[in-house]
Amino acid sequence: MSENTKFVLSEDEMPKxxxxxxxxxxxxxxxxxxxxxxxxxxKEPVTPEFLSALFPMRFIGEAVSMDRWIEIPEPVxxxxxxxxxxxxxxxxxxxxxxxTPAHIYYKYEGVSxxxxxxxxxxxxxxxxxxxxxxxxxxxxxGAGQWGCALAMACKxxxxxxxxxxxxxxxxxKPYRRVMMQNYGANIHPSPSDITNxxxxxxxxxxxxxxxxxxxxSEAVEAAVASQGKLKYALGSVLGPVLMHQTxxxxxxxxxxxxxxxxxxxxxxxxxxxxxxxxxxxxxxxQNFTNNTETRVLAAEPMSCPTLTKGEYTFDFxxxxxxxxxxxxxxxxxxxxxxxxHAGGLxxxxxAPHVSALYDNGNIEAVALPQLSTFAAGRQFAQAxxxxxxxxxxxxxxxxxxxxxxxxxxxxxxxxTFNLCGHAHFxxxxxxxxxxxxxxxHEYPEEEIKDAMQHLPEVSL
Amino acid sequence: MSENTKFVLSEDEMPKxxxxxxxxxxxxxxxxxxxxxxxxxxKEPVTPEFLSALFPMRFIGEAVSMDRWIEIPEPVxxxxxxxxxxxxxxxxxxxxxxxTPAHIYYKYEGVSxxxxxxxxxxxxxxxxxxxxxxxxxxxxxGAGQWGCALAMACKxxxxxxxxxxxxxxxxxKPYRRVMMQNYGANIHPSPSDITNxxxxxxxxxxxxxxxxxxxxSEAVEAAVASQGKLKYALGSVLGPVLMHQTxxxxxxxxxxxxxxxxxxxxxxxxxxxxxxxxxxxxxxxQNFTNNTETRVLAAEPMSCPTLTKGEYTFDFxxxxxxxxxxxxxxxxxxxxxxxxHAGGLxxxxxAPHVSALYDNGNIEAVALPQLSTFAAGRQFAQAxxxxxxxxxxxxxxxxxxxxxxxxxxxxxxxxTFNLCGHAHFxxxxxxxxxxxxxxxHEYPEEEIKDAMQHLPEVSL
Numbered sequence: 080m081s082e083n084t085k086f087v088l089s090e091d092e093m094p095k096x097x098x099x100x101x102x103x104x105x106x107x108x109x110x111x112x113x114x115x116x117x118x119x120x121x122k123e124p125v126t127p128e129f130l131s132a133l134f135p136m137r138f139i140g141e142a143v144s145m146d147r148w149i150e151i152p153e154p155v156x157x158x159x160x161x162x163x164x165x166x167x168x169x170x171x172x173x174x175x176x177x178x179t180p181a182h183i184y185y186k187y188e189g190v191s192x193x194x195x196x197x198x199x200x201x202x203x204x205x206x207x208x209x210x211x212x213x214x215x216x217x218x219x220x221g222a223g224q225w226g227c228a229l230a231m232a233c234k235x236x237x238x239x240x241x242x243x244x245x246x247x248x249x250x251x252k253p254y255r256r257v258m259m260q261n262y263g264a265n266i267h268p269s270p271s272d273i274t275n276x277x278x279x280x281x282x283x284x285x286x287x288x289x290x291x292x293x294x295x296s297e298a299v300e301a302a303v304a305s306q307g308k309l310k311y312a313l314g315s316v317l318g319p320v321l322m323h324q325t326x327x328x329x330x331x332x333x334x335x336x337x338x339x340x341x342x343x344x345x346x347x348x349x350x351x352x353x354x355x356x357x358x359x360x361x362x363x364x365q366n367f368t369n370n371t372e373t374r375v376l377a378a379e380p381m382s383c384p385t386l387t388k389g390e391y392t393f394d395f396x397x398x399x400x401x402x403x404x405x406x407x408x409x410x411x412x413x414x415x416x417x418x419x420h421a422g423g424l425x426x427x428x429x430a431p432h433v434s435a436l437y438d439n440g441n442i443e444a445v446a447l448p449q450l451s452t453f454a455a456g457r458q459f460a461q462a463x464x465x466x467x468x469x470x471x472x473x474x475x476x477x478x479x480x481x482x483x484x485x486x487x488x489x490x491x492x493x494x495t496f497n498l499c500g501h502a503h504f505x506x507x508x509x510x511x512x513x514x515x516x517x518x519x520h521e522y523p524e525e526e527i528k529d530a531m532q533h534l535p536e537v538s539l
Numbered sequence: 540m541s542e543n544t545k546f547v548l549s550e551d552e553m554p555k556x557x558x559x560x561x562x563x564x565x566x567x568x569x570x571x572x573x574x575x576x577x578x579x580x581x582k583e584p585v586t587p588e589f590l591s592a593l594f595p596m597r598f599i600g601e602a603v604s605m606d607r608w609i610e611i612p613e614p615v616x617x618x619x620x621x622x623x624x625x626x627x628x629x630x631x632x633x634x635x636x637x638x639t640p641a642h643i644y645y646k647y648e649g650v651s652x653x654x655x656x657x658x659x660x661x662x663x664x665x666x667x668x669x670x671x672x673x674x675x676x677x678x679x680x681g682a683g684q685w686g687c688a689l690a691m692a693c694k695x696x697x698x699x700x701x702x703x704x705x706x707x708x709x710x711x712k713p714y715r716r717v718m719m720q721n722y723g724a725n726i727h728p729s730p731s732d733i734t735n736x737x738x739x740x741x742x743x744x745x746x747x748x749x750x751x752x753x754x755x756s757e758a759v760e761a762a763v764a765s766q767g768k769l770k771y772a773l774g775s776v777l778g779p780v781l782m783h784q785t786x787x788x789x790x791x792x793x794x795x796x797x798x799x800x801x802x803x804x805x806x807x808x809x810x811x812x813x814x815x816x817x818x819x820x821x822x823x824x825q826n827f828t829n830n831t832e833t834r835v836l837a838a839e840p841m842s843c844p845t846l847t848k849g850e851y852t853f854d855f856x857x858x859x860x861x862x863x864x865x866x867x868x869x870x871x872x873x874x875x876x877x878x879x880h881a882g883g884l885x886x887x888x889x890a891p892h893v894s895a896l897y898d899n900g901n902i903e904a905v906a907l908p909q910l911s912t913f914a915a916g917r918q919f920a921q922a923x924x925x926x927x928x929x930x931x932x933x934x935x936x937x938x939x940x941x942x943x944x945x946x947x948x949x950x951x952x953x954x955t956f957n958l959c960g961h962a963h964f965x966x967x968x969x970x971x972x973x974x975x976x977x978x979x980h981e982y983p984e985e986e987i988k989d990a991m992q993h994l995p996e997v998s999l
Binding site: 090191509 | 653973
């Protein structure tokens with residue numbers, strides 16, 4: 080076992096292939112590939128024409144591929160090298176603070192220029208679009224984490240980037256907007272007056288603060304209206320996006336070789352599923368093929384408990400009911416989670432792959448109250464220096480809980496989590512926490528029950 | 540020559556000693572050590588009692604040491620390992636964008652948890668204080684870069700941290716305040732009502748926005764009044780602080796070995812001098828002892844052109860005339876630079892070591908207008924991803940200018956600069972730049988002439 084604090088790979092050791100979990104899924108592939116994606120209007124499987132108006136062809140192909148390993152194109156690897164391989168840390172100072180026999184390791188994705196794991200897929204989607212002659216992308220963003228990643232990726236490939244940013248975030252959280260504009264992206268506060276849907280919303284309410292659902296609809300409409308000039312980029316949920324993120328977990332496995340250990344518990348925070356999947360799927364692959372028995376744990380917010388309390392059924396991908404329908408764990412597409420600071424985890428649904436694996440018992444999940452996650456984030460920062468993003472604090476809290484369990488049981492286990500982003504753009508959330516202005520939300524039982532009354536009727 | 544994008548050292552390769560330039564200084568050591576530090580009242584060399592009320596003994600000892608290499612204590616190295624060794628990058632994408640035959644390398648200190656080089660000395664000062672039984676530190680901070688570094692270092696050694704933060708920054712730039720509070724520091728908006736000096740200022744003007752000069756005076760008063768319980772920590776200017784930062788340049792030299800090249804030009808932005816010195820002094824050591832002829836270039840703001848336009852003479856270290864007097868390049872201690880966004884470079888004076896080296900012709904300096912530095916920062920971000928802090932953009936601009944010169948001359952040179960911090964907490968500055976709200980300031984000739992009328996009379 081190495082005495083190091085960090086385990087660092089050379090650029091040559093960066094994975095050359097992503098891990099595609101499709102062939103290893105314990106369910107009928109139809110449940111996770113495009114043929115289980117239903118058109119929101121016809122409720123029939125989506126057509127290739129529908130998909131190709133939105134996504135690059137190579138991206139569409141990845142979704143149905145049954146190849147276990149898919150090559151990472153060299154132009155993508157060239158850009159990955161700007162921050163990858165990212166370091167794996169042994170949290171020695173946190174272990175000491177917890178007085179635990181557990182060994183805690185964290186992978187740090189905050190080293191990317193925009194401070195999160197999101198560029199791992201943004202760069203790929205931009206490369207595919209460029210390769211296919213597309214001029215650029217439309218997308219939506221809430222607080223701006225995904226928008227920043229796509230804006231940077233588009234600039235690297237000299238593509239246009241049109242970001243529909245929820246208006247209330249545009250006005251109240253200017254830092255990520257500035258970051259995107261600095262990369263040359265066009266930012267439209269949503270609802271905007273440049274799409275039909277935006278105009279409709281504004282006609283009803285000129286002061287609409289916007290929502291992620293509205294922004295998605297605007298971005299999709301703008302891509303379709305461009306007649307092939309622009310495509311639509313999504314930062315989570317879809318199979319290829321999860322796969323692009325597996326570079327994270329694949330690096331981590333190599334780094335555990337350097338550390339001379341192997342994890343007993345692998346933890347990621349979860350919203351749409353891409354951060355969790357990218358970190359955890361390579362470990363599941365080891366479980367499937369190498370007889371390891373690593374526990375894989377998803378940490379979600381108590382106020383949006385999609386895995387732990389949701390139903391595994393067909394629902395719309397967006398809250399407006401305009402996006403495709405997929406089979407997933409859902410709280411009902413018109414369930415509106417409480418306004419917690421972990422904005423990236425406020426999604427009513429879940430990536431279909433993750434849902435199927437959870438349903439099959441391959442992964443576990445835990446739902447955590449907000450205050451406990453900020454307390455964990457602060458404890459982590461005081462021990463290790465890095466201040467974790469509000470989303471990430473869910474993984475931190477789950478890891479600390481596992482480490483305390485080790486202490487109580489008197490057993491030493493190896494615990495690892497993905498520190499998928501820092502809090503440099505979210506410090507107002509910590510300010511609220513430190514000033515006692517945050518509170519926990521009760522489990523929204525009634526709201527979820529109501530929302531579940533409005534699932535789409537599907538005959539599949 | 541390596542094809543890599545990054546050059547990364549293992550933890551074992553992290554320097555075990557700092558480089559102390561004292562024995563290699565081309566001037567009488569009296570001009571840079573404590574015996575050239577004069578008491579602001581008596582104008583006589585400061586006494587050991589005066590110094591020991593403010594600084595840890597081991598820190599005082601470093602200032603007068605003539606040992607060329609000083610061991611980095613293991614507890615400091617343990618904490619350095621949380622982010623060190625930091626990466627050296629070849630800016631291949633920027634070279635391409637500039638179409639230059641030059642090779643551009645940047646060292647990236649933004650990987651520290653607080654996003655700058657400042658913890659390299661904060662951790663050392665905290666360790667020395669802990670070792671000597673001190674309870675904690677007082678310090679001042681403007682925008683909060685230094686305050687964050689000291690707050691983190693104090694928490695790591697379980698020391699109290701009392702930061703006097705310029706009130707206008709406390710109110711307008713809450714993010715770094717939150718960061719410090721999250722590490723457990725006590726933040727006092729300055730002027731405060733807990734020091735005599737603060738009370739005086741408030742009596743005259745209850746709405747005083749504060750200044751760095753006032754905050755320094757409050758922090759020094761609070762340290763002295765604590766009767767040894769608290770010491771005072773300074774983040775730049777003093778010899779030991781410059782030395783602690785040499786870990787940056789020493790790593791860089793090892794990384795150039797990996798790259799298979801050696802720099803012709805070494806560039807750092809300069810305010811008080813610690814970032815510049817930490818990066819450049821190890822290269823000067825090579826010039827002194829190994830007959831290299833590397834050009835060493837300091838990049839300062841046109842509106843605070845301390846090296847290029849200042850006089851090399853005795854002046855107060857602070858603007859209030861309450862701090863000790865040292866021989867340095869100065870624009871006059873009551874010169875108030877224009878309110879540029881590179882707050883860390885708005886200092887009327889200069890580290891005595893840097894001043895002596897500049898006076899002797901060992902280093903060069905260039906003064907840059909604000910708009911050109913933001914343009915360079917944006918160009919860098921669009922090529923390399925990382926958004927440089929407003930201070931750092933001065934080094935970026937100087938490096939780009941050198942690279943363009945190479946193109947014009949048709950020669951290939953190796954250029955390196957220290958990317959000493961990212962702009963995550965300074966994005967409002969980029970917002971102003973992108974919105975066209977920034978302008979350049981003319982060289983403040985009259986203001987400097989006026990300020991130079993008020994130098995202290997010194998008989999040395």
